Structure formats: structure tokens, C-alpha cells
Amino acid sequence: MEEMTGGNESCTAGPTSMSYLACLSYILEEWTGVEDIGDYLSYAFYILWVLFPLVVVFVLPGVIVILFYVSILWLHIYKRKNEIKEAYSHDVWIGAREMLATIWDGHGRIWHGYELHGVENIPQGPGLVVFYHGATPVDYIYFIARLHIMKKRCCNVVADHFVFRLPGFRILLEVFGVIHGPKEACVRTLEKGQLLAIAPGGVREALFSDEMYTILWSDRKGFAQVAIDAKVPIIPMFTQNVREGFRTLGGITTLWRKDFTPS
Incomplete structure (x- = not known):
């Protein structure tokens, strides 16, 4: 590497160009007068490299939480606009759903490259969508957003x-249309001609399933009885790579799996 001695010389002067880090170090030394600033930069880049996975782990959920509360704020603003409510008198929330569907669908496309296949298999009438519960239900949010954009349909959950x-x-x-149940409420929702989604594994599956996508349904088969009582088809749904998109603590959580009983 050619030694840089003049303040006006370029970082790429000479037959061999300097590395970007060495060039940056040289420029900062010239500007600040601090010697050996390259060592500080090396430590800083090393720390960033080590902490990058942790930053990603916390930034992504943080963005999702922010989007949730942005959505809530938008709904409150929308509720205050009487002129918008009058424009959609048959369903005052149509405009709000379309706006939020666009926001969440854009997030899914940009951040995860989300794609929805097989939407043609969803019947025109009621149906029970049964899906695997990933570490977070954000894939379901992307699903209802894309479904609303493509088919102008809502899906309760x-x-x-x-x-x-x-x-x-x-x-x-x-x-x-998020409901807690019980079975009778689920049946009534389907009898109204609406779609209903349920993840039988629930929180247990979200926390304790693994990269093999182990289904943790235990004896939760009530969804089948709901479909029978409402006389609707069951539509299985699975999001590929949902476990890779969001990681749980893996083996650490298995230490207290037996003691975990969601109420």
C-alpha cells in the first residue's frame, strides 16, 4: 500500500488503492487530528458486526409493534370522520380496512417477500381456515391484508x-373481527356466511414448536366440531418459512414447556 503523506492526495492514488476503512481512517485523522483513529473504527465495526443479529431480532418486532399502534391511531382518526362514515353507510369500516390492508401488505412484500398462493381454493361462502401458529401471527395479518386486496373479503379469527x-x-x-370464542360464537360467525380462521396450537405452538414445524395441537380438536356444526369446509393454510422469519428461544424454552399452561 502506498503511504499517504500529502493532505491533497486521493485515497486511490498510486498503483494500489487503499481499502475503504483505511481511506476513511486517513480522512478522519486529517480532519480531527486524532492519531490511530483506524483502531477505533476497527473496534466499532467489530462491535456492530457482533451486535447486528441482536439488533435485527429487536428491530423487526419493534417495527411490527409500531405498525400495530399506527393502525390503531388511524382507526381512531377514521372513526371521527363522519363524512367518511356516511360514504360507506353499509359498512363504516370499509375504507379503514382498505387503508390498513395496503399498509400491512406493503410491509409483508418489502420485509418478507410475502406471497399468497391457492386463494382460489377459498369458497365464496363461509369456511374455516386452520393454520399453523408461528412464533408470531404476523403471517396471518399478511394473509387477511392480501385477501382483502384480492377478493375484498374479511376473515375473522x-x-x-x-x-x-x-x-x-x-x-x-x-x-x-377477532373473537375469543367459545364454540357457539365460532359457529354463529360461520352461519352468517363469513370466513373464520383458527390456529389450534395457539400460544403453546408459537413458543415451543421448532424448525421442523412440529404441530402442537394436543387434544384441541374443537375446530373440527365447529366445522361440522356449521356445515362448512375446512381450509388448511400454512406459511412457508414462518419459523425462519421469526425465531423463538428454541431449546431454552423446552426447559419449562411442561410447566406452561396458557389460561
Whole structure:
């Protein structure tokens, strides 16, 4: 490497160009007068390289949480607009759903390259969508967003009781038809001609399943009785790579799996 001695010489001067890090170090030394600044940069890049996986782990869920509360804020603003409500008098939330579907579908496309295949297998009338529960249900959110954009249809979903305790989520759950059950409520939803989705594995499957996509349904077969009582087809759904997109603690969680009993 050619030694740089003049303040006006380029980093690429001479037969051999300097590395970007060496060039940056040289420029910063010239500007700041701090010697051996390259060593500090090397340490900084090393720390960033080590911490990058941890940053990704926390940034992605953080973005999703922010999107949830942006969606909630938009619904509250929408609710205050009487002129929009009058434009959609048969269903005051149509415009809000379309806006949020566009936002979440864009997030799925950009961040995960989300694609939906087999939508033609969903009947025109009611049906029970049964899906594998990944570490987070964000794949289901992408599904209902894409379904709304492609077919202008909504799909209700059964969620665990803790979801209804999340601060500020009430309006979001009401607009998108999230219910807790019980079986009778599920049957009534289907008898109205609507779609209903359920992940039989629930929170246990989300936390304790693994990269082999082990199904943890235990004796949860009530969804089958719901389909029988409502006389609707069961539509299986699976999101490829949902475990790779969101990781849980893996083997660590198995240490307390037997003691975990979601209420």
C-alpha cells in the first residue's frame, strides 16, 4: 500500500488503492487530528458486526409493534370522520380496512417477500381456515391484508384471551373481527356466511414448536366440531418459512414447556 503523506492526495492514488476503512481512517485523522483513529473504527465495526443479529431480532418486532399502534391511531382518526362514515353507510369500516390492508401488505412484500398462493381454493361462502401458529401471527395479518386486496373479503379469527388485554387494541380487534370464542360464537360467525380462521396450537405452538414445524395441537380438536356444526369446509393454510422469519428461544424454552399452561 502506498503511504499517504500529502493532505491533497486521493485515497486511490498510486498503483494500489487503499481499502475503504483505511481511506476513511486517513480522512478522519486529517480532519480531527486524532492519531490511530483506524483502531477505533476497527473496534466499532467489530462491535456492530457482533451486535447486528441482536439488533435485527429487536428491530423487526419493534417495527411490527409500531405498525400495530399506527393502525390503531388511524382507526381512531377514521372513526371521527363522519363524512367518511356516511360514504360507506353499509359498512363504516370499509375504507379503514382498505387503508390498513395496503399498509400491512406493503410491509409483508418489502420485509418478507410475502406471497399468497391457492386463494382460489377459498369458497365464496363461509369456511374455516386452520393454520399453523408461528412464533408470531404476523403471517396471518399478511394473509387477511392480501385477501382483502384480492377478493375484498374479511376473515375473522379466534385469538387467545391475552390479546384482548393489550392496551389500545380493542378497536383493532373489533374492526377485524377477532373473537375469543367459545364454540357457539365460532359457529354463529360461520352461519352468517363469513370466513373464520383458527390456529389450534395457539400460544403453546408459537413458543415451543421448532424448525421442523412440529404441530402442537394436543387434544384441541374443537375446530373440527365447529366445522361440522356449521356445515362448512375446512381450509388448511400454512406459511412457508414462518419459523425462519421469526425465531423463538428454541431449546431454552423446552426447559419449562411442561410447566406452561396458557389460561
